[in-house]
Amino acid sequence: MSEEKFSHIPVLREEAVNLLMPRDGPCRLIDATLGYGGHSSLILERNKAAEVLGIDRDGDAIDGARENLRFAASRVHLARGSFSGLRGFMAESGWAYADGVLFDFGISSPQVDNPERGFSLRLDGPLDMRMDKRSPGTAGRFLNTADQGELERIFREYGEIRKARALARGIVERRKKRPFTRTLELVELCEELLGKSIPGRMPSSTLCFQALRIAVNDELREIETALDEAFLALRPGGRMVAISFHSLEDRMVKNFFRVKASECVCPPGFPICVCGKKSEIRILTKKPIVAGREELEKNRRASCAKLRAAEKI
Numbered sequence: 001m002s003e004e005k006f007s008h009i010p011v012l013r014e015e016a017v018n019l020l021m022p023r024d025g026p027c028r029l030i031d032a033t034l035g036y037g038g039h040s041s042l043i044l045e046r047n048k049a050a051e052v053l054g055i056d057r058d059g060d061a062i063d064g065a066r067e068n069l070r071f072a073a074s075r076v077h078l079a080r081g082s083f084s085g086l087r088g089f090m091a092e093s094g095w096a097y098a099d100g101v102l103f104d105f106g107i108s109s110p111q112v113d114n115p116e117r118g119f120s121l122r123l124d125g126p127l128d129m130r131m132d133k134r135s136p137g138t139a140g141r142f143l144n145t146a147d148q149g150e151l152e153r154i155f156r157e158y159g160e161i162r163k164a165r166a167l168a169r170g171i172v173e174r175r176k177k178r179p180f181t182r183t184l185e186l187v188e189l190c191e192e193l194l195g196k197s198i199p200g201r202m203p204s205s206t207l208c209f210q211a212l213r214i215a216v217n218d219e220l221r222e223i224e225t226a227l228d229e230a231f232l233a234l235r236p237g238g239r240m241v242a243i244s245f246h247s248l249e250d251r252m253v254k255n256f257f258r259v260k261a262s263e264c265v266c267p268p269g270f271p272i273c274v275c276g277k278k279s280e281i282r283i284l285t286k287k288p289i290v291a292g293r294e295e296l297e298k299n300r301r302a303s304c305a306k307l308r309a310a311e312k313i
């Protein structure tokens with residue numbers, strides 16, 4: 001891996017690739033969250049006839065993946081941008097359809113471990129949190145300018161924080177004295193307002209950082225659009241695999257699959273079906289796949305991961 005200092009251990013790598021690529025032979029797969037290419041490298045090593053279109057918002061990730069996937073450069077297309085524009089990137093690569101789309105949501109270890117990116121709760125850095133450094137709004141800007149109601153909403157909806165109102169109020173009070181600039185200032189305020197974290201439990205600031213990160217990167221809207229895009233991109237028989245790291249992401253995938261897999265959606269009590277809806281996908285994972293003990297021993301990040309997969313009919 002490049003960036004030795006900041007490396008990423010791919011989560012549920014074998015499971016994801018086995019579901020995404022059930023057989024050998026020519027295929028076109030989209031890695032919509034390429035990162036440093038951890039999943040894509042296994043696809044390309046395992047199947048010498050596979051091509052990958054790798055998408056990521058983060059320029060550092062694209063550079064890292066280019067290096068890590070050099071062994072199969074002629075089979076790799078790289079696109080820097082948001083996965084909500086998935087079909088636009090396919091068109092640029094001359095792909096009319098895809099055999100599979102992989103999502104491994106969230107942020108990578110190189111993003112978290114580099115304090116300059118502003119995602120870390122442990123290492124002080126600027127309050128940045130942008131996955132794409134070209135986008136204008138940093139976490140600092142959001143924290144210093146959003147009104148109290150908006151702050152409360154994102155803490156409640158994206159962080160599921162019970163004391164969302166108190167946290168929003170505290171932030172507005174604090175920024176009147178001095179604007180926020182550093183990550184550890186926010187960690188300190190979270191501990192003051194939400195209580196110190198209990199050893200072995202999630203630090204109180206984790207949910208606050210999660211909420212801010214989701215808001216800054218518009219993550220949920222991105223996922224909502226991208227799931228539709230991925231479905232439209234797939235040929236019949238093509239597969240979608242999604243790895244989620246928190247309940248909001250997992251719920252979106254689960255609901256998307258449920259609606260697409262459902263037959264008739266007429267209100268209960270209708271004597272005959274008038275909607276005519278047919279199943280559009282077959283769910284391949286009745287329950288989400290989670291990491292086994294061996295993986296968890298090597299990678300703590302895998303502990304929250306849930307993988308769901310489906311096949312287009």
Ligand SMILES: C[S@@+](CC[C@H](N)C(=O)[O-])C[C@H]1O[C@@H](n2cnc3c(N)ncnc32)[C@H](O)[C@@H]1O
Pocket residue numbers: 008009010011032033034035036037038039055056057058061081082083084104105106107108131222223
């Ligand atoms: C968990 S990492 C992926 C790691 C990768 N599967 C690997 O094993 O090396 C998630 C990646 O998705 C990217 N990402 C998140 N949301 C995105 C979006 N809306 N559009 C494009 N890339 C996104 C992040 O920048 C990050 O690099």
